[in-house]
Amino acid sequence: MNWSRAKTILIILFLALDVFLLCTLMQTRSVSMKIPEDIIQKTTHILQTNNIEIKPSTIPVVRGINRNIIMKNYFEEPELKASLMLTQTMESVLFDAEHHEYKFQNEKAVLHIKGTEFSYYLKTPSHTTTAPENTHSKNVVEVIQNLLYDLGFEKKSFELKLVSVDDGLYTCEAVPLYQSQKVYGMHMHITATLDEIVNLSGTWFEAKATEEFTDEKLLDVTTVLLDLMYTPEFAGIQIEKIELGYLAIEEYLSSREISAIPVYCIKHSENQVYYADARTGELLS
């Protein structure tokens, strides 16, 4: 028997098998990570026939990961965060660990932390100047992002939205991000000029860890949407945006550590926002 030839044949066979298996694996992975196009088309059709307006492009096709985000109060270590926001020149004015109240200041600004709420403000706000008319809101957001970065907030950890402009003062809202996905239920109010943050307040948590549940997949957004047919609030409305994110419940924001669960954030034409639990489909608000 010619063993050498037999080995060559086996090598060719196994390499071909490897290529085939690899393709199969890639394909199954790709299919499992995305909702098939025909399902999306059918879902939109069913919704439309049931008086809910939605475009196929509104439905996110990528399936999310079933995980909780464990989030820690940003000011868990108040002195550390104060030194980031007020630099090394800061001094402690109030340090009441029992009642979780702290106050730090430097020559320019004050940071007050009470429970999980905080406020940062300038002692004497600088003279505000009217912003140039041609300033693009995207540029403003970038500038304020940089100002927040200077105060110790990682750029990738939040998303900023410009709310209003008044006499050179920009009012923005920030929500936390985890791997580019929003964490709803908490936000930070920001008032700033193009030179400095004038006021910053709210409740802020940062992601500390995740709990992944690989054995259980999230419901497809199409399944959740089909359930909406039986929800009276959605009768006759148009769904404008759907995003997969995480939700932290407001009443738990006075805690040291919270968990945010995966949700589909559904915005409809009347500017109402609904959160549907991505595991059960239950509407949470």
Next chain:
Amino acid sequence: MRKEVGKNILLVCSVLIAFFLVYRIWFGGYFLPEGHDYITSGVKKLFAPLQHVFEGDDESDFSHNLSVLLRPEKVIVNRVTERRVFNYGTQAYEQSEGFASFLFGDFISGNFRVLNRETIDLETYTLVLRGKSIYADYGKNCDFHLLSSSVCGYEQNDTFPELDVINGYIIGQNEANAELFYVYVMNQTDGHIYRYLVEAEDAIEWAQMDTLVQSKQAQSTSSYSFELNFHKQQENQETKLIFAPTVLIDLIPQEVMTAEGYALADAEGEQLYPYEDHILNQFSINTHSIWKYTDLNNTRVFVENNATLTMRSDGYIEYQTVQGGRGLPIYNKDNNKNDYTVYQAVADAVDFVYGLMEETMPELYDDLQIGGDLVDSSDRQGRFTIYFDYCLHGVPVLHSTESSQAHTIEMVIENGYLLSYKQYVRQYELSDISVSLRPLINAADTLVDSLYTGDSPLDIQKISMNYVETEQGLLPCWNVLVNGENRIIQ
């Protein structure tokens, strides 16, 4: 030659890659969502009947656990001139309780022949305590079926229809015949006292009890209240309080060690409970679908649609079903939920506590005792509150709350569903400091000052020493059951 080696390596690699890719496709969650578990759980199901045959039944038998968790508070060995009180948790207690429960167990299980049964009066009953006898005092009213299950290992239904609720028993020595002995039981429901003359299979070795009494140096200074005439109203003077006849009264102040408690949990914060997963599992809390948070005081809270589980950093855990919720099913499949009795409730409670604690917190489980009455007296049909007390060297520990004192475990069960569960997961150590426990008579005077209104005398049914955990540590106190209510007196 080199070429052949190269071919061999390539062949082996391509085969290994093929295996790896097949493994990924099969177990990567695309074809089998549960991965390995899908296969292993199937195999386990397949072999479960065989496993049952070879390994037998689960060892966590309710009767066994009940015999550990429901035992007399104290055993009093009465000889003619001497008396010894052995409290739960001592070696002498084990000996005397073992002796008494052996006789009582064989009596109620029918192994010994009952020669005669008669009803006697209270005076005759109390006189037995002056003679050669052993009094096993449970310190609480118990459903007779439960007590029989704890003593002889199974529920005794038909042999003693006259007994519903008892709080202890007396074994009386028959000096004329060593094979005969008496059992005295008071049925608490109707107050009838029964005396049974029982024939044992062999001569009873009462000498064991004589040796036990003689081996203890200090003679008990306690007297039964009937011996001091404190059990009835005085004829010529105002009587402000009456003691139940079998209440033991020690007129001499006792020195008692204080103790300190600490949470079993890690107070550092990162992992509050090493047993968190086990606890969540026992309460059937699905970690996939709960809201959880840790408050500023490091209390972990798990919120489900139907219930909330709270774990405080001081070791207190609380499970509470939402108002109107059905609760967590903990009933045994064999139980009839439509006619849910105290027996079934206790069986379910004991099994639940065993499941929760035995593997993860055996150091606490081993010192638990069922506290509080175990009778069908609930206002709501099928609803029972079961208490467990942690005993530090035999002394139950209560926990000071804002309004009163709490038991170590408090469970509310309704028709087999757990509505609420509260537990202090804490450990205790005796300190070097001893304090003088005030004389019992002084404590009784305090009660008179605060409760006596002049109408009728206070009725003291029970007095026992407890530790009460406060912010200052564990303090020894008197726990007095007066007019049906428990009062703590330091």
